[in-house]
Amino acid sequence: MMGRNPLDMLERLPGDAQKQAYKKLTNKLIDGEAGDILTGLIAAKEISMLEAVDDLHAEMGVEHIDEIPNHDDRKQQLKALVEALVSGDIPTFWFEQIGQDKLDEPESARDYLNLDGDEWRTECDKLVNTYRKQGSTASRSEIVADYITRKFGVDTEYFVSHVVNWTDTQQRNVAKQFLLGNFDGVEQGINVARQAVEHHNEQAKQELDEGDHATAD
Incomplete structure (x- = not known):
């Protein structure tokens, strides 16, 4: 007789019990050795790429990357994001990552989080x-x-759109921002460097053309 699939057993649990069981399973996976290694590797690669682009900017004399995350902080953020994705609770993830620092009296604001109409x-x-x-x-x-x-x-617009009313699109956008934001930062940094090189080359070409004209005259 084949063993029972643990996920099938979870699906049979009532609502709140199912959520708690999924959270417990997710925490076990995330906080285990595999989850720790995976999030650590991702965080390390992100930081390495950001630092490389920042060094490139320094050499070229263009503005530095705004912020390079701390390795341990980024690991914990990735773990929290995975848990939120599995549990379907992106609003709480956003609140704990952003809302608590953005809002006055955040614990009171939490009462209004993700309310229906x-x-x-x-x-x-x-x-x-x-x-x-x-x-x-x-x-x-x-x-x-x-x-x-x-x-x-x-203001009311910010509070309603960021705390009260969470659409599926908004949840996807927040998840994407926190999952891919550092890679987007690397891409933007490379584009800034590319534009700086193009500007330098254009100036050099213009100066060369002006020099040729002066010689011809």
Whole structure:
């Protein structure tokens, strides 16, 4: 008799239990030797490539790469990203990587993370009722904007688009940004160097042409 497939067994678990089981399995894989080696190799290669491009920029006298990550920090970020991809919880990953530093009172902001439309309307209703009890005659949108700006230090558009409302496209874009961002940085750095070389060659050609004309005269 063949053994049971562990993944098939996980699929039979109820919702919350299934999520916890997947998280436990993912953590075991990520934090194990294989996951540690893989994320370490990727982080090391990214950093090596970024440093090589940065050295090239220094030699050419063009601007340096904005930021080269720390190896251990990048390893942990990659592990967190894999866990988020497996669990389908990119919003929480973004919040812990970016939102906590961007927002005032981040733990309060977490309560609004990835709400559906009805949940967000309910939260807005609560805010409006609270303001009305305090005598406010402002419009609904003004009340929400005032609360978000005072509480979290960002405008309503940013808060709704980055905290409350997470579309599938947005989740894919965030995953792509954190997975491929350093390689994109290398590509951009190479393009900057290429443009600098092209500019130098154009100047050299122009000076040579001017010299030829002067000699001819």
